[in-house]
Amino acid sequence: MNIIVCIKQVPGTSDVKIDEKTGSLIRDGMDAKMNPYDLYALETALQIGQETEAHVTVLSMGPPQVKEIIQEAFLMGDVDGVILTDRRLAGADCLATSYAISQCIQKIGLPDLIICGKQTTDGDTAQVGAEIAEFLHIPHITNVLKIEEMNANGMIVEADLPGMLQRSEIRFPALITVEKDIYQPRLPSFTRKKRLAGQPMQVFSVQDLADHDENHYGLNGSPTQVMRIFPPETDTTSEVWEGSSQDLAEKLFCALQERKFI
Amino acid sequence: MASIIIHQEKIKNPGDVLKVCPFGAIQYENGVLSISAACKMCKLCVKNGPVGAFELVEQPLVQIDKDAWRGIAVYVEHTHGEIHPVTFELIGKARELAAKIAHPVYAVFVGYQITSKAEELRHYGVDRIYVYDQPELEVFRAEPYAAAMEDFITALRPSTVLVGGTTVGRSLAPRVAAHFRTGLTADCTKLDMQPNTDLDQIRPAFGGNIMAHIRTRNHRPQFATVRYKIFSAPPRLQQPRGEIQVMYLDPERLRSGVRVLSIESKPVVENIENAEVIVAVGRGLRKEQDLELIRALAERLGGQIASTRPLIEAGWVDPRRQIGLSGRTVSPKLLITCGISGSVQFTAGMGAANFVVAINNDPQAHIFKVAHLGLVGDLYEIIPALLQQLGSGQPSQVQEHLKTVKSEVIG
Ligand SMILES: Cc1cc2nc3c(=O)[nH]c(=O)nc-3n(C[C@H](O)[C@H](O)[C@H](O)COP(=O)(O)OP(=O)(O)OC[C@H]3O[C@@H](n4cnc5c(N)ncnc54)[C@H](O)[C@@H]3O)c2cc1C
Ligand code: SF4
Numbered sequence: 001m002n003i004i005v006c007i008k009q010v011p012g013t014s015d016v017k018i019d020e021k022t023g024s025l026i027r028d029g030m031d032a033k034m035n036p037y038d039l040y041a042l043e044t045a046l047q048i049g050q051e052t053e054a055h056v057t058v059l060s061m062g063p064p065q066v067k068e069i070i071q072e073a074f075l076m077g078d079v080d081g082v083i084l085t086d087r088r089l090a091g092a093d094c095l096a097t098s099y100a101i102s103q104c105i106q107k108i109g110l111p112d113l114i115i116c117g118k119q120t121t122d123g124d125t126a127q128v129g130a131e132i133a134e135f136l137h138i139p140h141i142t143n144v145l146k147i148e149e150m151n152a153n154g155m156i157v158e159a160d161l162p163g164m165l166q167r168s169e170i171r172f173p174a175l176i177t178v179e180k181d182i183y184q185p186r187l188p189s190f191t192r193k194k195r196l197a198g199q200p201m202q203v204f205s206v207q208d209l210a211d212h213d214e215n216h217y218g219l220n221g222s223p224t225q226v227m228r229i230f231p232p233e234t235d236t237t238s239e240v241w242e243g244s245s246q247d248l249a250e251k252l253f254c255a256l257q258e259r260k261f262i
Numbered sequence: 263m264a265s266i267i268i269h270q271e272k273i274k275n276p277g278d279v280l281k282v283c284p285f286g287a288i289q290y291e292n293g294v295l296s297i298s299a300a301c302k303m304c305k306l307c308v309k310n311g312p313v314g315a316f317e318l319v320e321q322p323l324v325q326i327d328k329d330a331w332r333g334i335a336v337y338v339e340h341t342h343g344e345i346h347p348v349t350f351e352l353i354g355k356a357r358e359l360a361a362k363i364a365h366p367v368y369a370v371f372v373g374y375q376i377t378s379k380a381e382e383l384r385h386y387g388v389d390r391i392y393v394y395d396q397p398e399l400e401v402f403r404a405e406p407y408a409a410a411m412e413d414f415i416t417a418l419r420p421s422t423v424l425v426g427g428t429t430v431g432r433s434l435a436p437r438v439a440a441h442f443r444t445g446l447t448a449d450c451t452k453l454d455m456q457p458n459t460d461l462d463q464i465r466p467a468f469g470g471n472i473m474a475h476i477r478t479r480n481h482r483p484q485f486a487t488v489r490y491k492i493f494s495a496p497p498r499l500q501q502p503r504g505e506i507q508v509m510y511l512d513p514e515r516l517r518s519g520v521r522v523l524s525i526e527s528k529p530v531v532e533n534i535e536n537a538e539v540i541v542a543v544g545r546g547l548r549k550e551q552d553l554e555l556i557r558a559l560a561e562r563l564g565g566q567i568a569s570t571r572p573l574i575e576a577g578w579v580d581p582r583r584q585i586g587l588s589g590r591t592v593s594p595k596l597l598i599t600c601g602i603s604g605s606v607q608f609t610a611g612m613g614a615a616n617f618v619v620a621i622n623n624d625p626q627a628h629i630f631k632v633a634h635l636g637l638v639g640d641l642y643e644i645i646p647a648l649l650q651q652l653g654s655g656q657p658s659q660v661q662e663h664l665k666t667v668k669s670e671v672i673g
Contacts, residue, residue, distance in 0.1 A: 091301060
């Protein structure tokens with residue numbers, strides 16, 4: 001059995017601010033890390049790997065630095081690493097990202113199971129998984145809370161729907177996105193670190209993909225376009241009071257009374 | 263091929279321009295500047311770099327015929343025919359958008375034994391309701407539901423498709439958007455319509471500290487998802503209008519690799535999304551026991567408690583009570599935030615609150631910029647004083663607890 005886990009590198013901090021005068025982004029610290037939700041996806045694959053001796057590959061698309069998170073994955077378990085990196089992928093929206101990843105998965109060979117994190121902390125769109133499934137013409141289930149059973153042909157999972165829990169059987173090849181807490185992700189192991197220091201990873205570029213028309217990737221392959229970025233609006237009708245706590249409490253009491261909350 | 267070209271000769275200090283790019287995509291190696299795959303095509307280097315140093319070159323694209331796509335469609339989110347309220351909110355917005363370009367509004371209702379339930383949609387002012395009512399569609403599965411949506415889109419060619427940002431919507435919309443190889447903007451907080459039928463989509467980006475204005479300029483249909491309670495539902499019409507049209511799809515096209523074994527409703531928990539009054543607490547709270555103070559206030563005001571993410575992570579508060587980007591969106595009439603700094607991730611979830619009161623001891627806290635009423639002070643003093651004002655309604659246990667809290671604060 002083969003499993004591919006899709007992981008993404010995200011900024012280590014979300015403290016991105018916008019300079020109101022110049023309109024440019026200010027980011028404190030450029031350090032990057034593995035998208036926290038992807039740790040659950042990886043842990044799920046490693047758990048399945050332990051039970052079924054499945055072969056696990058982690059795949060990440062991004063700038064060359066994404067090798068750092070592949071190395072992080074090496075420290076968590078026995079996995080192969082693949083990165084897809086190319087300047088022509090720059091500026092990709094969800095569609096172009098999913099398309100590139102689906103092409104890369106076909107390059108590696110369609111596995112039995114693809115596991116994605118529920119969403120990322122930077123894009124936060126939670127739609128790449130389902131788009132990859134569509135491009136690969138395979139079934140998918142999002143928000144998986146629990147894997148109950150599995151065999152060579154498929155598995156039984158429990159997934160979160162609005163107000164409902166749905167238990168279903170999904171046939172392989174398939175894609176799932178997993179909820180936080182499906183399994184507790186293990187910590188990177190430092191004894192592994194010595195052993196794995198130089199473990200190689202495969203590096204692909206657009207040229208290696210079956211479809212290498214650069215118009216299908218990056219900004220060119222992205223139907224959505226960011227027209228403008230700007231700081232969030234703040235409501236100007238606000239009023240701020242200072243004073244002794246006793247006074248403030250009294251004034252608040254009156255304000256709540258005035259508005260009929262009391 | 264659009265890309266950024268660097269005119270090296272216009273750059274005096276190559277080391278300095280690296281900072282222009284917030285994504286660290288500009289590299290300087292062996293005396294040569296280049297742009298790596300980290301580039302997000304944000305064009306800030308063009309705008310803020312040395313004059314003429316960074317240039318965006320774009321090839322003109324072949325324009326699609328936007329007139330061939332008419333109508334704004336809303337996907338009807340439901341459980342066994344019970345329509346999720348986000349649907350009405352989206353219909354309200356769709357009507358507003360459609361009026362600007364004189365397009366019809368459609369609703370697409372996919373399920374089994376739901377045709378009678380479609381009647382309710384006629385009270386919200388859609389022009390036509392398309393119903394896919396077949397046994398294969400009894401419960402939500404992404405592929406068959408996507409097949410129905412694909413059939414509808416191919417038949418009606420709507421210009422815009424709006425889907426609720428629920429777990430179902432977030433599973434379905436991307437699948438259909440990818441099928442049509444078109445754009446999908448998730449979790450929009452504002453929508454507007456251009457005369458040329460381009461949808462203006464505003465959503466939080468880069469973790470939420472920044473808003474992005476997004477358009478799908480040369481693809482149709484344009485998909486957007488919107489979370490529950492971002493827009494308000496229009497009033498229910500006395501006089502129903504709009505026709506219901508039942509569609510049929512060859513069961514061959516409804517095949518799926520997923521077989522649903524069982525569905526159970528989740529245990530009902532108090533739901534902050536529907537609460538009218540919420541007292542929310544953040545890291546200003548020193549320890550878990552002090553939640554009693556917050557509970558007492560919430561109880562006294564007939565409301566519920568909620569919190570920021572750090573308290574959820576600490577395990578003090580149930581995750582379902584998290585407000586924010588990665589939590590719930592709430593729309594109470596009254597929201598009192600206590601010891602909350604007002605990070606954009608948090609405020610992203612409180613946008614629809616009618617009246618926001620903030621208690622925070624830091625006069626610089628961002629929460630004061632978004633609250634209607636800000637109190638600069640210590641929550642450990644203000645809340646007990648307020649509870650006293652509110653009078654005898656509080657259980658004595660809390661009284662006791664307040665005493666200990668107070669003495670700890672003093673001591
Ligand atoms: C991708 C992403 C998604 C996120 N999603 C969410 C989300 O959905 N919801 C969310 O809440 N957070 C979210 N966060 C976290 C968010 O960035 C902030 O870290 C968090 O909201 C801060 O919580 P806080 O206001 O409780 O804490 P802090 O920022 O630490 O603020 C505590 C405040 O309490 C005040 N204070 C301290 N003592 C007192 C006192 N005695 N009396 C009065 N005031 C006092 C302080 O002055 C301070 O302003 C997310 C982060 C990321 C990266
Ligand atoms: S376009 Fe934006 S991301 Fe790309 S190099 Fe310029 S500043 Fe960096």
